Amino acid sequence: MLKMMTFFQGPPGQRPVPGTLDFLGSPPKPRSPSEAESEASMLEASSEDLVPPPDAGTAPDKEEEQAAKKKRPKGLATMFSVFTKGKKKKGQPSSAEPEAEPQARPGLEGRLPSGRLGSPAAPGPGSRLGPRGGRGQARRAPRAPMCPPWELGGRGRALLRLSPSLRVCAEGGWRRHGFLGRSGGAQGGAGARTAGGSPAAGADGRSETESAFLHMGRTMKEDLEAVAERLKPVFPAEFGVVAAYAESYHEHFAAHLGALVQFELCERDVYMLLVWVQNFYPNDILNSPKLAGELQGLRLGSLLPAPQIRLLEATFLSNEVANVKELMSRALELESQRWAQDVAPQRLDGRCHSELAIDIMQIVSQGQTKAETITPDLGLQTQKVLLVELAEFLRSYQASFAEFLERGRQLRNYRANVIANINNCPSFRTSVEQKWQTLQDPPSRLLDPLSELKSQGFDALLQSLFSDLKPLFKRFTQTRWAAPEQTLEEIVGTVLTRLPEFSELQDCLREELMEVIHLHLVKEYIVRLSKRRLVLKTAEQQQQLARHVLANAEVIQRVCTQHGSSATWLHPALPTLAEIIRLQDPSAIKIEVAMYATCYPDFSKSHLSAILAIKGNLPSSEAKSIRNILDVHTAAQEPSRSLFSLINAG
Template structure:
């Protein structure tokens, strides 16, 4: 068609076909000449010598007609060779001028309408072109006149092209009705081009021009500087936020507004998505080439692995539309792996640094004799809360990228946590050793014991680490707590040692009164531990319970009491049972749950009471199943009280422990804490 080369190819910077045919006539001159012509000028009159069927007389006329036909063929097809016959000439001749309502608009009117963006002027322009084609096919008009008239029509097509492409390049900025008009013009021109056997080439050209416009708009929209940088965001964060929001909003607008209007062959959603994706990826790739700070490394990964695929591509309004479009990742997998390794290294180093700093600040407070906080009546230490928050933030950052990154960093952070806890235990031990004279010494010990509960709870609940987890995690806390208990109970146990000595000093003359004094002493000191958490008060009371039973057995094993008659032995057994009941009752009432200690003293009383060696053997064997650390030395010490047993009986009873009963090592220590000679 006459218009094809200008409507689809006449972009700025390209030479028009008219410039090739008639170098003496510029486009500016063509447009200027439009003001001197009317629509009637575009309907050339039949010259003399033209027959009704369009044939001319004379050799010179035929030559002229052939030259005109070749010119029009090149203009219509764009690649016809000079002597190639016009395949569409017959079809062009058969086309009648479209019927127009009212008088046809003048060239000036069409030009003014197109300049105002009136796309409905496209149909009259098409009608003018058809008339010019018919005139050219009929002959009788000079080549110069045809070129002059053609330039006017082409100038109109330049205006029409600019208006249509302007709308198609920025369809999101156009009103829906105007966009429909532009698409209708394209559809009508494509139909005409098919009639002229140029449809395939024309469709490819308009598709290229439109896609180029989409890329330009995408580059302009994504490349625009954000209006303002939100507080707390770096320039890179602000730019990515701007690009992400822009892309999401624009693609949603394409889905809602453009997809219903554009023909399916435009693949409008796919085209916009590809253009925006490629530009977004280019921005990220450019940033990734530089040496990134820690924050920007995290930012890149966050956008590439999470925000872009999840919040944009899989957002509710876009997920279904983009399902079949394989946009891929914003960065190559190899580059992502490098960024992930860098992020993990940076984050683990930061967590380690922050944890060590928190531990240092806390230990400084102890050394400066700063009293711990009180929270709900308990001594409170902030260290566990600080450490938990530091680790949680590191893990959350990794999980924000991907769940797999969260799992990777969890293992790394737990290693660093174990190292920090070991350092915590060592620093606490130094405090216990060197700061005994400080005013808040005991209060800070209690606060740190309570601190173990926060660590333990977080490990079990937040990080799903059971109490029987590997020793590198739980052992430092267990040792810290045990050392704290030992220090808190040290002065009490020294006082009790003197009281327990009364058993042997008085040869067990008044065991009930001695034990009452012991229990009273313990009871008077228990308020010192009231600021311990309940669970730790119970554990501390179990330690007291164990100490009372242990010290009692130590007194029995001193070999300073020998009872030769059964009556004496039964009397002592009775005292031991009464003392055992008193210890058990007192400790249980004050929170001890050490039920495993209940048989310790009553069974020893039974061994002392029994007179039959066989019965004693059974009792000793049973006792060894409860307390696997009950040794032959302990048996000898207890049996030494029974002055009426022969050496052979003692040996026989003692050897019962040589029988393998399948008993495992003691899970709790009792007799291993008692040394016998």
């Protein structure tokens, strides 16, 4: 059994895809010993400790810088080193040259709380934390956001107008968490937060780029939630602290992705970029439960321009189609090898079983699911393209099966493999009809190769039975229809004896096979009546033959129906011919012929002439008049099923 799983499988609409950006349900990153020690020291810090130290904001020492260079990822993932480089603006100090910090008013330190202010919490019961500071409860600070609000550009510069007490309070908290001085501005701060500690490719199977995206998504989501929960309460609402941080992250990511897509991306990275830009970022971050309300009305736009997204989607679609074609071709090749090597198929619940249909539909379904995890529209577009590829595969499958039917007749497991492949047809049909039932144009043409495959398989299975029945049907004309009941009894007995050979077909297919047998019995019986070897000149002889035909028709119908045939359209075929043989009035015969042509539009004048030839007492002029009835009725409709078109009259 071929088991092929495409990258990032998952049902449509389920976010995040397991194994990729599953940051919503991921546990928080464990604190390092240094972080724990820092937080412990903060609990003992006095208010004077919140005054920024003079050496704050200096660049990392050389040893740390060298260690960071050694860990820098190679290849496409080196683009994520952009996160660690701030974009210096004119007049803005670098990370190695911190800007001068405002001095607190005399006596402010004595009024600051000695608890933790790294991530200010909303005032608790009895607390008095306000614009001028106050004493609040010590609380564990979450992972703090990327950089202080006064480095965030437009809105951040407005925060410089804050009262000195509030600025010193917040700035002290930021410095205690080490964020002042390690970034050179909004972009540099976002980069430092998202790239710091970004994991490289690991044992979990993620590439460096995927790991970086995972880190980036977690960091942004956690940081924005921390800003909304901890910082927002200590700033006036008009400053829009959460929006300022969201805009900073968005600008940084957009710039980074714009540079990233200039590289020649591998398939996994193309998919990851599209999932991030089109799904996870807008839905799982910006529209997450904790942030949706905060960012409502903030029009950040897309991380990539529309033309670039369309180009990436076209690349993804091309890659996916190529992968699906290759996987389906490989699946068929492996299946064909099993036939040629005379490997017996599996048995499942007493039926011959093949995994081919399951494998193929899984391949196609996973290809569409991947596209749907990006956007529903891309999923629909991919669906239509994959339908074309599936139709092409089914044609190849039918051609390979036909070749096996021709070449594999002497193989020991020939019949079992034929049955196994016929059993594939309902699985294919059900999957196609269920998966694409919403399309305006049902893919009926797609299923035509399956109908042909099933028909060829039935012919192969029934060839031996029909060969055994042929001499029995000849006996009707050889004996000039003497004792037709005994002849038909032998025919039916032969059929019933061979039915167990088809027990490994699925029930629905066994019923269809019985319909084929039913059709064969009716067709061969009509062939014998049309041989023009029996001419009955008296009405009594004609009525006696009609009774035999009618009795035989009832036996055929009963036996076939009892064993699963639902071919009710065949029921009038023999009884109506018996009535035409029995009737003597030309006008009554015309009525029966007209009704018969309605049921079987492929009933032609040549077929009617062969039946009328039995009536030796019918004048030729009357026979011609009866045949002319078909000039009207045969042109009225096309036959939906073939009966007389399978019979050569005369």
